[in-house]
Every structure is written in structure tokens, then in C-alpha cells.
Amino acid sequence: MGKNEIKMLKEMMLICHDCGVKEGELHLQGCDMERCPKCGGQKLLCDCKLSNNEREPFLLYPLICARCGKMWPDFKMVGNRQWKIICGTTYDIKDILCIKCMKKIAKIRGLKLDTIHLKGIINERERV
Ligand SMILES: [Zn+2]
Numbered sequence: 001m002g003k004n005e006i007k008m009l010k011e012m013m014l015i016c017h018d019c020g021v022k023e024g025e026l027h028l029q030g031c032d033m034e035r036c037p038k039c040g041g042q043k044l045l046c047d048c049k050l051s052n053n054e055r056e057p058f059l060l061y062p063l064i065c066a067r068c069g070k071m072w073p074d075f076k077m078v079g080n081r082q083w084k085i086i087c088g089t090t091y092d093i094k095d096i097l098c099i100k101c102m103k104k105i106a107k108i109r110g111l112k113l114d115t116i117h118l119k120g121i122i123n124e125r126e127r128v
């Protein structure tokens with residue numbers, strides 16, 4: 001993923017992918033991305049009664065490298081199996097690692113980077 005793609009992704013993530021509202025707006029009725037501030041669960045599934053000023057607006061959740069904290073790192077998608085081979089179990093399957101950290105981790109594990117061809121990785125997010 002190049003710089004322009006990262007920029008596009010960032011712009012895309014400023015809009016709720018489920019209900020389409022912009023950052024700072026309240027999710028539309030029935031959006032499955034909205035969390036409940038009372039119970040912390042999915043608002044769609046919980047029974048809490050909330051007024052509009054108790055509701056959590058949609059806010060950008062940035063992509064951050066789990067190891068060094070770099071925001072919006074360059075990344076590439078890998079499958080669960082590949083993620084496990086490179087990252088083991090230290091980093092969660094939902095984490096993102098930048099190119100530098102990924103190289104470092106691969107080096108520590110003695111993996112040959114030229115056979116992996118990775119540029120920083122993000123695991124494919126599976127929707128639950
Ligand atoms: Zn939404």
C-alpha cells in the first residue's frame with residue numbers, strides 16, 4: 001500500500017463504513033458500528049436507554065503500529081496464517097505493524113524477508 005492509498009484509506013475511515021455518517025456525527029439507527037457508552041457493547045444489541053447527548057459520536061479510529069506507535073503506517077494485508085508465522089502471538093491478530101517493525105520482528109525470528117515480500121502488515125480484519 002502506497003502513500004496515496006493510505007491517504008485514501010484515511011479519508012474512507014472518516015466515514016462510518018456501516019451507516020455512512022461523517023466523523024463527529026451520531027450513527028444512524030441500526031448501525032452495527034455504534035458502541036453503547038453504558039455497557040460497552042454493541043448498541044444495536046443492548047437494551048440500554050440512551051438520550052442523544054449520551055450517545056457516542058462516530059470518531060476516527062486511526063491505524064497505529066502496535067510495536068512503535070507510528071500512525072498510519074504503510075501496510076499490506078496478510079492472512080491469519082502468515083501473520084502467525086511472522087508475528088507469533090505477541091501481537092494480536094487485529095494489530096497493525098509498520099514496515100520497520102515487521103522487518104525487525106522477522107529478523108528476530110530468523111525469517112528471510114526477501115522470500116516474504118512484505119511492506120509492513122495488517123491482518124485481514126474478519127467481521128464478527
Ligand atoms: Zn455508523
Ligand SMILES: [Zn+2]
Pocket residue numbers: 036037038039040041043046047048
Ligand atoms: Zn448498552
Ligand SMILES: [Zn+2]
Pocket residue numbers: 065066067068069070097098099100101102
Ligand atoms: Zn512500527
